[in-house]
Amino acid sequence: MSAEVLLQATVQGLQMGAIYALIALSMTLIFSVGGLLNFAHGDFMALAMYGALALYQSFALDAYAAAPLLFFGFFLLGFLMFRRLVQPVLAAGVLAGAQLTLGLVFVQENFLLMVFGGDYLSVPTVLSNKNLVIPPLTMPWPLLVGSLLAVVLAAILYVVLMRTDFGRQVRAITQNSDAAALMGIRIDRVQAIAFGIGIGLLGLTGAIIVAQFTLTPAMGLDFTLIALIVMVIGGLGSFAGSMIAGAIIGVSESLGSLLYGGTVGAMIPYAILVLVLLFRPHGLMGEH
Amino acid sequence: MHDSRLLSSTTLPWIAFLAVALAPLAMSSSWTNMAILTLLFVHLCIAWNLVGGIAGQFCIGHSLFLAAGAYTSTLLSIHLGITPWIGMFAGAALAALIGVFIAWLSFRYELPPLSFALVTIALAMLGYLAISSIDFLGASRGLTLPVRGTPAMYQFRSDTTYYVVILIQVIIALALSMWLYHTKIGLYLRAVRDNERAAHAIGVPVLKYKMLAMAISAALTAFGGTFYAQYLQYVEPHTFAGINIVIQIILLTVVGGTGTVWGPVVGPMLLVPAGEWLRHSLGGSLPGVHLLVFGVLLVVVIRFAPDGLIGAFGRARQAWRFRRGATEVVTR
Amino acid sequence: MLEISGLVSGYGRISILHGIDLRVEKGELVALVGVNGAGKTTLMKTIAGLIRPTAGRIAFEGSEIAGEGAERAVAAGIALVPEGRMVFPRMTVWENLMLGGVHPRARPYREATLERIFDLFPRLAERRDQKAATMSGGEQQMLVIGRGLMAQPKLLILDEPSLGLSPLLVQETYGALRKLNADGLTILLAEQNVKLSLAVSNRGYVIENGKIVLTGASSDLARDPATRKAYLGRL
Numbered sequence: 038m039s040a041e042v043l044l045q046a047t048v049q050g051l052q053m054g055a056i057y058a059l060i061a062l063s064m065t066l067i068f069s070v071g072g073l074l075n076f077a078h079g080d081f082m083a084l085a086m087y088g089a090l091a092l093y094q095s096f097a098l099d100a101y102a103a104a105p106l107l108f109f110g111f112f113l114l115g116f117l118m119f120r121r122l123v124q125p126v127l128a129a130g131v132l133a134g135a136q137l138t139l140g141l142v143f144v145q146e147n148f149l150l151m152v153f154g155g156d157y158l159s160v161p162t163v164l165s166n167k168n169l170v171i172p173p174l175t176m177p178w179p180l181l182v183g184s185l186l187a188v189v190l191a192a193i194l195y196v197v198l199m200r201t202d203f204g205r206q207v208r209a210i211t212q213n214s215d216a217a218a219l220m221g222i223r224i225d226r227v228q229a230i231a232f233g234i235g236i237g238l239l240g241l242t243g244a245i246i247v248a249q250f251t252l253t254p255a256m257g258l259d260f261t262l263i264a265l266i267v268m269v270i271g272g273l274g275s276f277a278g279s280m281i282a283g284a285i286i287g288v289s290e291s292l293g294s295l296l297y298g299g300t301v302g303a304m305i306p307y308a309i310l311v312l313v314l315l316f317r318p319h320g321l322m323g324e325h
Numbered sequence: 326m327h328d329s330r331l332l333s334s335t336t337l338p339w340i341a342f343l344a345v346a347l348a349p350l351a352m353s354s355s356w357t358n359m360a361i362l363t364l365l366f367v368h369l370c371i372a373w374n375l376v377g378g379i380a381g382q383f384c385i386g387h388s389l390f391l392a393a394g395a396y397t398s399t400l401l402s403i404h405l406g407i408t409p410w411i412g413m414f415a416g417a418a419l420a421a422l423i424g425v426f427i428a429w430l431s432f433r434y435e436l437p438p439l440s441f442a443l444v445t446i447a448l449a450m451l452g453y454l455a456i457s458s459i460d461f462l463g464a465s466r467g468l469t470l471p472v473r474g475t476p477a478m479y480q481f482r483s484d485t486t487y488y489v490v491i492l493i494q495v496i497i498a499l500a501l502s503m504w505l506y507h508t509k510i511g512l513y514l515r516a517v518r519d520n521e522r523a524a525h526a527i528g529v530p531v532l533k534y535k536m537l538a539m540a541i542s543a544a545l546t547a548f549g550g551t552f553y554a555q556y557l558q559y560v561e562p563h564t565f566a567g568i569n570i571v572i573q574i575i576l577l578t579v580v581g582g583t584g585t586v587w588g589p590v591v592g593p594m595l596l597v598p599a600g601e602w603l604r605h606s607l608g609g610s611l612p613g614v615h616l617l618v619f620g621v622l623l624v625v626v627i628r629f630a631p632d633g634l635i636g637a638f639g640r641a642r643q644a645w646r647f648r649r650g651a652t653e654v655v656t657r
Numbered sequence: 658m659l660e661i662s663g664l665v666s667g668y669g670r671i672s673i674l675h676g677i678d679l680r681v682e683k684g685e686l687v688a689l690v691g692v693n694g695a696g697k698t699t700l701m702k703t704i705a706g707l708i709r710p711t712a713g714r715i716a717f718e719g720s721e722i723a724g725e726g727a728e729r730a731v732a733a734g735i736a737l738v739p740e741g742r743m744v745f746p747r748m749t750v751w752e753n754l755m756l757g758g759v760h761p762r763a764r765p766y767r768e769a770t771l772e773r774i775f776d777l778f779p780r781l782a783e784r785r786d787q788k789a790a791t792m793s794g795g796e797q798q799m800l801v802i803g804r805g806l807m808a809q810p811k812l813l814i815l816d817e818p819s820l821g822l823s824p825l826l827v828q829e830t831y832g833a834l835r836k837l838n839a840d841g842l843t844i845l846l847a848e849q850n851v852k853l854s855l856a857v858s859n860r861g862y863v864i865e866n867g868k869i870v871l872t873g874a875s876s877d878l879a880r881d882p883a884t885r886k887a888y889l890g891r892l
């Protein structure tokens with residue numbers, strides 16, 4: 038196997054890793070809201086991808102132009118959903134919350150199946166099927182742009198969480214919600230906004246990576262699992278950890294399938310997850 | 326007074342269950358298939374509930390046990406001509422072994438609840454991917470059982486016989502789960518669920534009981550897997566090793582009420598027929614619409630009764646008693 | 658300023674407070690003393706809006722705040738420094754303090770208040786960027802008092818600030834409270850430590866089994882054998 042092919046696979050893995058990291062960070066944000074493990078995470082993103090498809094089909098709107106629209110739409114969806122659905126269930130315990138999101142997997146997958154059918158679909162964009170060639174590398178533009186935007190968005194999210202009053206309020210609620218209430222923080226509202234941002238980010242992410250993927254109604258679960266893996270391996274709430282974990286998963290998946298075939302490539306992230314959970318339960322960079 | 330309470334707490338639900346479960350025998354054969362599917366899910370939910378509900382370990386790895394039961398009995402039948410009546414025990418043993426290993430892992434590494442869920446999901450995915458790629462196991466195409474057509478080989482001419490087999494399995498599983506719940510074992514398991522550390526501190530052998538719960542739950546699930554494989558006479562990874570079926574099992578149990586004896590019975594008995602009915606009445610119109618309605622139904626139940634229908638029923642009954650008690654005081 | 662009457666409160670269906678009457682006038686430093694389990698924390702949390710009372714009134718500067726939630730209490734100008742510190746452990750001293758002043762009522766004055774707090778507790782200024790979890794108990798106590806002050810309270814409520822502190826640190830904490838009160842801040846202080854709290858306060862209440870059993874000027878209470886009896890009665 039030539040060095041060029043390995044390099045190519047590594048670069049592609051890193052780019053996928055950046056996207057994984059962004060999805061994992063939005064999952065972490067949602068997890069920080071009352072400990073909700075969102076099994077429907079990837080399904081929200083799948084919904085956004087189909088949303089981009091619908092906007093293209095109805096208004097010839099390019100997915101990249103639709104991205105802000107999808108962000109706000111999904112923010113609203115998340116905000117309302119938290120108020121009406123998630124919060125009351127979460128009050129009964131984090132396990133009930135996780136079970137609710139399992140139900141949402143069911144709802145969303147079948148909603149997509151009903152509206153769009155079960156066939157593989159793709160969304161044409163300005164960047165589709167175009168490559169950037171920098172010998173010896175050939176990089177698909179959608180993946181390149183998607184990964185760069187993912188890094189930028191992740192950095193913005195990090196700054197919002199670490200450096201703004203809003204971010205401090207979110208973290209305060211995670212660390213001690215009674216004390217947060219004593220600061221006059223409106224816990225319900227901050228949590229609903231944080232959840233909305235998490236879902237909104239999925240809307241945005243779906244739009245900026247849609248050109249790289251073929252759509253099927255059941256695609257969400259794979260993304261959920263990858264996000265879980267990256268979130269756990271990176272250490273909950275660690276920005277650098279998520280980036281590194283995303284890179285590890287992306288590269289090992291890509292090299293694994295190159296060297297040993299697709300199945301082994303797909304198995305590697307899960308094997309890594311089991312090992313990390315057993316031997317570094319707080320992740321690579323997580324705080325205890 | 327004492328007798329009537331006994332009647333209402335144990336006997337009455339059994340009578341109700343058997344009445345509903347036996348009803349399909351009196352109906353046309355088109356109902357039998359639905360009844361079999363329903364009872365299969367009752368069986369699987371009872372099995373999952375032992376670990377996921379009563380012992381409070383949010384396990385998403387039960388597809389491994391289902392696959393162990395389905396594949397072991399099928400392979401033994403195909404290659405060695407061993408009847409699934411024996412193969413089912415081999416499958417159950419294998420499943421129990423895997424279950425004990427998982428329980429040991431979680432104890433040895435002190436996995437917190439959500440990490441435990443993630444480990445079991447990852448193991449389930451590894452199992453699914455492995456099965457889908459190993460040719461000996463039929464890879465993603467699956468394996469078809471040779472037609473032998475004899476009851477000795479777990480093959481029956483009439484669906485009614487399959488129905489009787491799964492009904493007997495469910496009765497055994499239900500009796501076992503009830504017995505476990507009310508004996509020392511169930512008490513210990515619930516103590517572990519409520520506070521593992523405290524349970525350990527008062528001398529509950531936590532590891533032993535976690536392993537026991539997992540072994541029983543895994544073996545029962547494997548029996549379900551064998552049954553389903555023989556009923557379909559076909560195994561393939563998506564149905565028998567995919568995560569989707571575990572999600573269904575969990576949701577059906579949750580709707581009924583996790584951690585209760587009757588929750589995993591009530592959930593599937595109401596929702597599987599409801600889902601089938603939806604499929605009949607809506608399925609033709611749009612793909613997936615019946616599953617969508619079904620999913621919305623699940624979400625609504627979780628939203629308004631996070632502790633399941635059994636919990637909601639208990640609360641309603643208590644409120645009614647309270648009201649009646651209050652009026653008694655007033656009239657006096 | 659604060660006027661509580663007939664307050665009944667507790668957890669779930671269990672009542673802990675059985676009809677509390679208590680008032681704090683502007684500029685006072687009032688002590689609430691009682692043994693462990695008497696109901697001090699329950700009362701403080703109810704005033705701060707963390708617990709919804711089942712009966713009674715809590716009037717603050719004339720408006721009713723009972724059962725309106727913690728945000729309403731902060732907006733009205735009440736800050737509770739809770740029992741057991743309750744810092745935000747994985748945040749720095751500075752971040753903890755900023756959160757103290759995050760309410761819209763306090764936000765415009767944050768920088769100025771921060772300076773005052775650093776003057777009052779120079780130790781906090783030195784440890785500005787240290788994570789709260791890594792600080793000693795005494796430093797954490799200063800931090801939560803500082804965090805409470807960041808909310809620009811008209812009434813500062815402290816729940817057992819001396820608990821678990823060395824005598825020297827207790828002196829330091831109480832010195833700070835005295836100074837704050839002298840500067841015009843109204844303070845309500847819950848303590849098991851009778852001697853100390855009655856020494857710094859103007860007036861006091863003795864709480865026992867969820868009821869106020871004695872009240873009066875602190876100097877009288879300190880001398881009153883009934884105070885001792887209320888105490889020893891439960892021991």
Ligand SMILES: Nc1ncnc2c1ncn2[C@@H]1O[C@H](COP(=O)(O)OP(=O)(O)O)[C@@H](O)[C@H]1O
Pocket residue numbers: 668671673691692693694695696697698699700
């Ligand atoms: N979360 C709670 N749930 C139920 N009872 C509680 C809770 N917290 C405290 N109590 C009970 O309330 C009573 C008063 O407690 P507390 O207000 O903490 O007293 P103090 O602060 O004076 O020590 C005690 O009997 C205690 O057991």
Ligand SMILES: [Mg+2]
Pocket residue numbers: 694697698699740816817
């Ligand atoms: Mg107290």
